[in-house]
Amino acid sequence: MKYIPICILIFCFGISAHSQKAGLSEKNNKTNNDLNTTGKDQKDKWAEDIFFKEYKRHCFNRYPDSVYQTNETTFVYGKKTFIFHDNDTVLKNIFRLGIFYPQVYTVESQPKIKTEELTEMSEHQKLFYNMIYPDTVSISGLEELNLKTTIQVKRYSFLLFRKNSLNPILCFMELTNNDATPHMSLNEFINDSTLTFFKEGSILL
Secondary structure, eight states: OTTHHHHHHHHHHHHHHHHHHHHHHHHHHHHHHHHHHHHHHHHHHHHHHHHHHSOOOOOOOOOSSOOEEOSSSEEEETTEEEEEOOOOTTTTHHHHTTSSOHHHHHHHHSOOOOHHHHHTSOHHHHHHHHHHSOSEEEEEEEEEOOOOOOTTEEEEEEEEEETTOSSOEEEEEEEEOTTOOTTOOHHHHHHTOEEEEEEEEEEOO
């Protein structure tokens, strides 16, 4: 009989530990949700600033040559490649149809360097240059922004990962379809759309 109180004590301790663990798990989930909410609020704020302060409409031509899709995620444009990690088959059309392509990103962000200047670079300079402006970049988290626009315009944010870089760049783009109607599907909208704005935002740490 003397062992019964010890068993009861162990049983009660187990319940208490389980309750504390459950409480800690709930707290962690709440923290993660709060962080996600804060991140979304911050992203929306950056988007508003970009489109309000830095917006300049420009109609980009589609990629002029064939786009080769080598697998479910990889799109090749000449010597440059996009790897799109999201599973949305409709949004993939933005890359498959050459609406947004690597040359848009490099033209907007890469400093103008002549061929002879690139040739004259040291091996360390070339390594650094190719690390910042690689031939292959990855894209994920493509989603429509909750910004007030007309039915002819859709604005998106996404994360762009350079090779050998742990921190992605938050980017923004705008698609315009002048023939859009209220009942048009997203697939139809994208298929006949034009890229009318692209801008890099902040590097996420």
